[in-house]
Amino acid sequence: MSFKKRIKALTFDTGGTVLDWHTGFRDAFETAGRRHGINRDWAVLANELRRRSMQAMLNLGRDAPPSYNFDGAHQFSLDAILAEEGLDVFDDEDRRTIAWDAPHSFRSWPDVRDGLARLRDRYIAVSFTLLSHRLIIDTTRRNGLMWDAILSCEGMGVYKPLPAAYTKAAAMLQLKPEECLMVACHRFDLDAARNLGFRTALINRPDEWGKAIGPQKPPPGSEPYDIELNSFLELAAFLESESLAKRKSPSAVRARSAPLDQQLLADTALIALYA
Template identity: 55%
Template structure:
């Protein structure tokens, strides 16, 4: 794509299989206590509530790790899992720091980085991104966490601040995500956008927003296809 000088990647669902990792850990820890529930539904509710508590925040005194821990307690209560101890809940919470990346991401990223700086631009905390990146062999040129900016997507200041840090015009950046809400906000600030399909992000239920906005500059099935489309 002409004029692109860097790629920024949503990281939570676009790169990481949060549903698989968290649902497995919930089932494992709760199973030791003899608890049963719809783990897929509990995990998706946990994710929805966590996103709702962090998206659009401006200068909060908490970060996404804090939100994940707080919302876990709320979901535990609402799903009748009160037998889980503080230690159990902490173990579940720590699973966020050990998530697996989608299998096609690292091969695609390695190809893209030959030609373009690739940046994690994320709601997640720097600590979490560092941990999952080391676990999965992900090498970034830069991590820009909304926590570092002090303003969270999808506020326009988050995208403006990222472009400023990269010393690029928004139109020189390709924002890559599997969520229209993120891409739509980036596009309003002048970014080019790529919708990458992640049909398993929300597990068997499927993603709540699976159809790419036709305004996207690119729509790809995976990261190897993105690398090919970017001539990498």
């Protein structure tokens, strides 16, 4: 049986792969700053908010039931950043705008809506995400997207990249892991999924952290993913083609996986992000 015939569901990382969080946070910071006559490098603060809130979510539920969701992580991460940056002038209205209104209004990347619609014609399409249920509901409605299901780690009680998150996602779909294709721009997510038997598709998002940062280079000495492309439209064409093995995107950038601990550093701690 061919690769494509074995795949029954596509499980999509959503923050970063589907949604452009950097622009949303940056613009919200800028709006709040303008309101108070303050000018900073808001793109840097946007990235710091994302980095801290992501670190707060990864592996949540491993040692105890989660006591907050991603919306809560956005809020307490923002409060800490504003205190450290001397931006206490940002009031409750500003903080809600940045931590709630902005992420619940994130725009999807331009290729997502049409590409996702094509993919749903052939496969179950699921948002499998660290983000909260409410955030996915709001951004789905805002961007005119359609999911067959939302599998938020919030409802599972365990967060990626814990193995239980992936096994629960497959079980909830009543599928074997190898019948699921994990679609993500984050290598740590793909590596963790592959370790549990998922097939993997890397979607390059070079502007995820803003144009000034650009794409992250994959660590050396790693193996390729099953599919490596640059958009949902390319993924749709790829899966619609007669032979997965014969078709390669001319614009695809070959990225490679690495040990999970290296990927967690590269994708979330982002030690080299500001170098």
